[in-house]
Amino acid sequence: MTDPWSNLDERAANAARLLAVDAVEAAQSGHPGAAISLAPVAHLLFQRTMRHDPRDPDWVGRDRFVLSCGHASMLLYAQLYLSGYDLEIDDLAAFRRLHSRTPGHPERGVTAGVDASTGPLGQGIAMAVGMAMAFKHQRAVYDPNAAVGESPFDRRVWVIASDGDLQEGASYEAGALAGRQQLDNLTVIYDDNGIQIEGSTSLAWDEDVPARFSAQRWRVSVVGRADSGDVDVVGVDRAIAAADGDPRPHLIVLKSEIAWPAPTARGTAGAHSGALGADEVRRLREVTGGPATPFEVEADVLGYTRRAIGRGQSLHASWNDAMERWQRENPDLAEQWRAAQARELPAGLAAAMPTFEVGSQLATRDASAKVIQALAAQIPELMGGSADLAEANKTLIAASASFLPEGDGRLGRNIHWGVRELGMTAALNGMLLAGGVRAFAATFLVFSDFQRPAVRLAALMNLPAIYVWTHDSVAVGPDGPTHQPIEQLPSLRAMPGLTLIRPADARETVAAWLVALEQEGPTGLVLCRQPLPTLDLPSAITLAGVRRGAYVLSEDPDASLLLIATGSEVGLALAAATEVRAAGVKVRVVSMPSREIFERQDAAYRDSVLPPRLTQRVVIEAAATFGWRDIAGDRGVVVGIDEFGLSGGGDDVPRAFGMTVERVLEAIETVRAQA
Ligand SMILES: Cc1ncc(C[n+]2csc(CCOP(=O)(O)OP(=O)(O)O)c2C)c(N)n1
Ligand SMILES: [Mg+2]
Numbered sequence: 001m002t003d004p005w006s007n008l009d010e011r012a013a014n015a016a017r018l019l020a021v022d023a024v025e026a027a028q029s030g031h032p033g034a035a036i037s038l039a040p041v042a043h044l045l046f047q048r049t050m051r052h053d054p055r056d057p058d059w060v061g062r063d064r065f066v067l068s069c070g071h072a073s074m075l076l077y078a079q080l081y082l083s084g085y086d087l088e089i090d091d092l093a094a095f096r097r098l099h100s101r102t103p104g105h106p107e108r109g110v111t112a113g114v115d116a117s118t119g120p121l122g123q124g125i126a127m128a129v130g131m132a133m134a135f136k137h138q139r140a141v142y143d144p145n146a147a148v149g150e151s152p153f154d155r156r157v158w159v160i161a162s163d164g165d166l167q168e169g170a171s172y173e174a175g176a177l178a179g180r181q182q183l184d185n186l187t188v189i190y191d192d193n194g195i196q197i198e199g200s201t202s203l204a205w206d207e208d209v210p211a212r213f214s215a216q217r218w219r220v221s222v223v224g225r226a227d228s229g230d231v232d233v234v235g236v237d238r239a240i241a242a243a244d245g246d247p248r249p250h251l252i253v254l255k256s257e258i259a260w261p262a263p264t265a266r267g268t269a270g271a272h273s274g275a276l277g278a279d280e281v282r283r284l285r286e287v288t289g290g291p292a293t294p295f296e297v298e299a300d301v302l303g304y305t306r307r308a309i310g311r312g313q314s315l316h317a318s319w320n321d322a323m324e325r326w327q328r329e330n331p332d333l334a335e336q337w338r339a340a341q342a343r344e345l346p347a348g349l350a351a352a353m354p355t356f357e358v359g360s361q362l363a364t365r366d367a368s369a370k371v372i373q374a375l376a377a378q379i380p381e382l383m384g385g386s387a388d389l390a391e392a393n394k395t396l397i398a399a400s401a402s403f404l405p406e407g408d409g410r411l412g413r414n415i416h417w418g419v420r421e422l423g424m425t426a427a428l429n430g431m432l433l434a435g436g437v438r439a440f441a442a443t444f445l446v447f448s449d450f451q452r453p454a455v456r457l458a459a460l461m462n463l464p465a466i467y468v469w470t471h472d473s474v475a476v477g478p479d480g481p482t483h484q485p486i487e488q489l490p491s492l493r494a495m496p497g498l499t500l501i502r503p504a505d506a507r508e509t510v511a512a513w514l515v516a517l518e519q520e521g522p523t524g525l526v527l528c529r530q531p532l533p534t535l536d537l538p539s540a541i542t543l544a545g546v547r548r549g550a551y552v553l554s555e556d557p558d559a560s561l562l563l564i565a566t567g568s569e570v571g572l573a574l575a576a577a578t579e580v581r582a583a584g585v586k587v588r589v590v591s592m593p594s595r596e597i598f599e600r601q602d603a604a605y606r607d608s609v610l611p612p613r614l615t616q617r618v619v620i621e622a623a624a625t626f627g628w629r630d631i632a633g634d635r636g637v638v639v640g641i642d643e644f645g646l647s648g649g650g651d652d653v654p655r656a657f658g659m660t661v662e663r664v665l666e667a668i669e670t671v672r673a674q675a
Contacts, residue, residue: 009040011301019081021262021276023077023102024276032274035073038256039078045160048237050062054080064158066115067124068159069121070106073105073119080111083312085113105118106118116429122167122170125174126171127426127429128174131430132186135153135155142326148245154185155185157185163191165190173422174420178216179248219250223254225257261287337436343464352377353374361532361533364504364509365529375517384415384442386442386443387443404416421451425458428454429457444469445526449488459496464522472485475529475651489624499521504570507537507539508542508546510542548601549596551609560587561586562587563588564592565589569621572661576618615675616636616668618639619631621639622654626642
């Protein structure tokens with residue numbers, strides 16, 4: 001610590017404690033416990049440790065802070081107010097109210113200074129790991145030769161986490177990844193208070209946390225409580241300083257007593273959530289020596305904490321100088337960095353994509369592999385990887401190395417996530433929050449269930465994550481029902497803000513990737529393992545069609561029958577159309593790679609693709625039929641699979657479930673008979 005911990009630091013930490021309890025009292029809900037006991041640590045980070053600029057919360061050169069235990073949101077909001085972010089006392093007084101800037105849990109985009117939406121325990125740490133990875137990669141790409149600590153690309157990630165965070169499996173996955181990746185730019189302060197909602201953590205947990213993180217190759221520091229009973233903030237500061245130069249990520253196990261120094265609430269599970277009550281709050285005011293009026297911060301204390309503004313501006317100004325120098329010395333890289341930050345796509349990207357011959361047989365995952373190579377050549381900030389299925393998902397960027405800490409490995413754009421779907425997907429969110437990268441994560445579609453909590457946060461934060469989900473139906477065959485997705489497609493479609501694209505052939509796969517890169521929010525590319533014929537349509541028409549979610553593939557004048565299919569079942573629809581045409585039936589075939597994108601189109605377009613007068617409709621998708629009635633209409637038939645799959649040949653299993661031309665023809669007969 002440059003300056004000793006002073007009486008003003010003490011009073012400022014106490015002011016933060018009182019702001020937290022006042023907000024919880026005003027809301028009559030919230031989580032005061034950790035916000036009270038950890039206030040000195042948060043004060044240390046915001047006032048002394050972190051490089052941040054309250055007047056420019058989006059400064060790319062800043063350190064990032066993740067409150068993984070998002071329930072302690074007032075811990076963060078109090079610091080944002082005290083250090084001079086765009087947050088007023090009125091905002092704190094409106095804690096948890098509708099449309100306030102102080103929602104129950106931190107939400108990115110709602111409150112200036114909140115770097116990640118947190119609350120789902122375990123995910124905050126995992127996002128922080130992704131942020132730290134992105135920073136390491138960018139440092140290697142853009143400024144490899146600068147001395148440690150001398151580059152504008154040197155950014156650190158700070159986390160406060162709770163027992164619940166470490167009990168969650170996501171933190172286990174992310175912790176192992178961070179250790180392997182030697183993320184020395186990551187520091188997690190773990191609030192070891194021995195309390196969770198149901199009581200003592202020992203009811204559910206007897207883990208040797210330091211041993212666990214040591215085994216995961218972290219530096220571990222244990223900081224005991226100060227004699228007073230308060231958290232030992234000086235010990236934390238020393239532990240941070242002592243870690244300088246250690247190549248490992250750093251876990252600081254901080255012993256604390258929840259809600260200390262609240263006279264009766266401290267040390268109790270009851271202090272975790274809920275208002276403390278007027279009496280306890282009055283007594284807390286007494287022991288902390290704070291002002292008697294709620295939400296009052298003494299002028300000298302506020303003046304002291306608001307020095308964070310000047311400190312931030314000065315850090316920012318010297319960073320600007322360093323950045324300008326770097327830009328002058330590296331004009332090409334500087335342009336690359338600018339474009340990456342702005343999320344610009346190179347001009348003529350579509351023209352640089354691979355082409356595919358009509359009729360050539362290719363699985364969409366294989367087409368995707370070719371697209372990834374072409375994209376990687378055009379978009380240097382594109383990186384990603386699979387949860388140990390890169391060979392099956394076909395996600396390897398052939399021209400690049402593995403992202404690893406050794407040698408030039410930090411330049412690598414292939415991330416080996418390990419078999420850690422949730423950790424991968426949450427870390428992907430962190431990479432995207434860090435900015436300046438385009439990133440994807442891959443696994444089998446059936447295992448999207450393991451990723452779902454982080455996909456949901458990507459959708460909530462509107463992050464442009466790209467998921468490569470291959471092996472998208474029972475056609476995966478012999479691996480059997482555990483590996484055959486059924487309900488995943490409809491269940492993912494139920495998630496607001498997530499876009500799915502399930503291309504029907506290689507050309508639609510090219511379009512799917514281009515459209516995914518154009519999305520502001522997350523996109524899942526749903527790809528098949530089995531070969532499909534490349535359809536006879538000009539690529540430009542395909543791209544225009546995928547951009548609108550659904551389009552007419554083939555059509556007779558005065559069609560009376562409408563066949564709608566997605567992905568690998570478009571071929572079935574076309575084959576059935578050929579059959580019924582021979583019998584004189586006039587038919588329109590629609591490819592619908594993305595229901596979400598289609599639903600965003602105006603009514604005129606939607607009606608032009610699915611004319612309301614065409615009520616004889618058959619929808620075909622090798623997945624649970626849930627949700628398709630909207631498109632099929634009351635008189636339509638949905639051909640799908642509403643039971644778990646079977647182990648068997650890749651052709652036999654779809655046949656066993658009626659994913660056949662014969663079954664589609666039967667469905668056509670049914671809808672025609674009803675007309
Ligand atoms: C994934 C997830 N599961 C459950 C919860 C609900 N929840 C919020 S805090 C908490 C545990 C509280 O204990 P701890 O993490 O030790 O926090 P402390 O009370 O010490 O602040 C739980 C179960 C959650 N927020 N996220
Ligand atoms: Mg706890």
